[in-house]
Amino acid sequence: MPLSEEAECWDAFRAGDRAAFGQIYDQHIQELLSYGYRITSDRQLIRDNIQDLFLHLWSQRENLSPTDSKNEKADGVCSVVGPEKDPSPGVCDTYRLQR
Template sequence: MSDLPIIDEDSELLLLVARGDEKAFSTIFNKYHNRLGSHLFRITRSHELAQEVVQDIFLKIWINREELFSVRNFKGYLYVISKNHALNCLKRNALENELTSELDDNQDFATEDNYEESTQYLLLDEAIDRLPPQQRQVYLMSRHERLKYTEIAARLSLSRETVKRYLQISSESITSYVRKKLIVSIFICSMFLF
């Protein structure tokens, strides 16, 4: 343990949490989850995303609870890591929306030529088909059936966190695959233009 003075009003609870005390963790969670959710809503403008970030943060705190021995200002620590996590989620969502928008923009040009349109759909289908079976199923249930994480988790007998992680991995994989293919096709087209 550090020789630094303890300045946080929650220091005793944090020490108990760091030692694995679930009751102390529950007390800390109950004390902060609503305030943190309100703070995150101001950042994300989404109740669902704010709730997800709160759950992610407290899960992360529990998993890495030994780090709490060195935390001197828990409230500040909590707000900083949650803000960073929320901003990362917003960036990831923006990237996914940008990719979707690019595909939609490209579809506007493709309406002139059905071949290009079908090629773009095939590219997206190809990326989805390359996903591992359970990730693909989670992705399709989320994007096509518009089910929430909890609904998918219940149907597939998975934890909500597993569903969320599968969606993150599959979205990143699809985005990466589509971008690589688009870059290659742009490069090939540019070769023919010169």
């Protein structure tokens, strides 16, 4: 997806557009699953954590900042989630170390 379309989709999601939220999910689910499999082989844990992450994103969408880069989005997710709600202990810290 071109960057301008990605930014428009993100802004629509932040405004409560469920279709945009679904598009973001569809765009990132495989990458999130792959990342989770590098951390653990527990498929149910990975899926539960991704579901928790997206539920948290939806509930906090109005507090998320507009962004134009995937890394900024990931930083935003980790900022919103914070260490106390990290989708799986250490995931955000691991992400930050890989950057």
